[in-house]
Amino acid sequence: MKDNKLKKPMIIIGIIILVVVIIGVIIFAISSKNKTNKTEQTESVEIQKNYEKIANSKEITFTTTLDENNKETIVIKDDQAYKETTRNGVTYKYIVKGNDTYFVDDSNKTYYTYKNNTEISTEIQQKLSKLKEMSSNTGKEKVNGKNYQYEEFEKYQDFLINNKIAVTDLTKAKTRIYYDNDKIVYIKTIAGDEEELLKVDISYGTVKNDYFNIPSEYKDGNM
DSSP: OHHHHHHHHHHHHHHHHHHHHHHHHHHHHHHHHHHHHOOOOEEOHHHHHHHHHHHTOSEEEEEEEEETTEEEEEEEETTEEEEEEEETTEEEEEEEETTEEEEEETTTTEEEEETTOOGGGGHHHHHHHHHHTSEEEEEEEEETTEEEEEEEEESOOTTOSOGGGOOSSGGGEEEEEEEETTEEEEEEEEETTEEEEEEEEEEESOOOGGGGOOOTTOEETTO
16 A cells, blocks of 8 residues: 555656656747747848949849749949839830930830939849848748748838739838848748749849930930
8 A cells, every 4th residue: 555655646746747848848849940930130241242242333233023024124334224124014114324214115116204313223222221221030941942041121022023012011011132152042022911022133244235225216205
């Protein structure tokens, strides 16, 4: 009888120890998972590098692509710029020369002048400049079968091509910039329950002057 009385407390103590160990393992596993998926906010080192390289380059081509019917290219050469935007298969072209921007309408062989407007020349820099001033979360994610490091910025959605998914409450917006050897390769915008993933292609140097020429037969639509 004495043996049975001794065994019962020992069994209870053993069960309690086992439960405590199991709970400890679960807490450790959850903690480890959270550390893997999310890190503390840090300075945005990679975006800073890319901003500086773009800002200091005299010739650059920057393309973001959602699909063949939705993409955007900005070309910079010295003080000239060219922007080609395709939305739902319709393409719009803009040229910046001097202090003016020209909207080129190929379908009607016409161009329109916007005086004292050079925003396109600094559009990429402006977007990246905002990000480099922000703190970011870092992580790793598989995109199209390959793992990439990313920096995630909260309350930001300026790279969206499909503005229909933009949110008015910026607390629901995030942008992830993915890097391959310090170079931007993808940009994902998370807007509420929607996501947009853009492929990014950046090249430096060798920009042809043809981008900045308006065909001589095109008429001035402002006249």
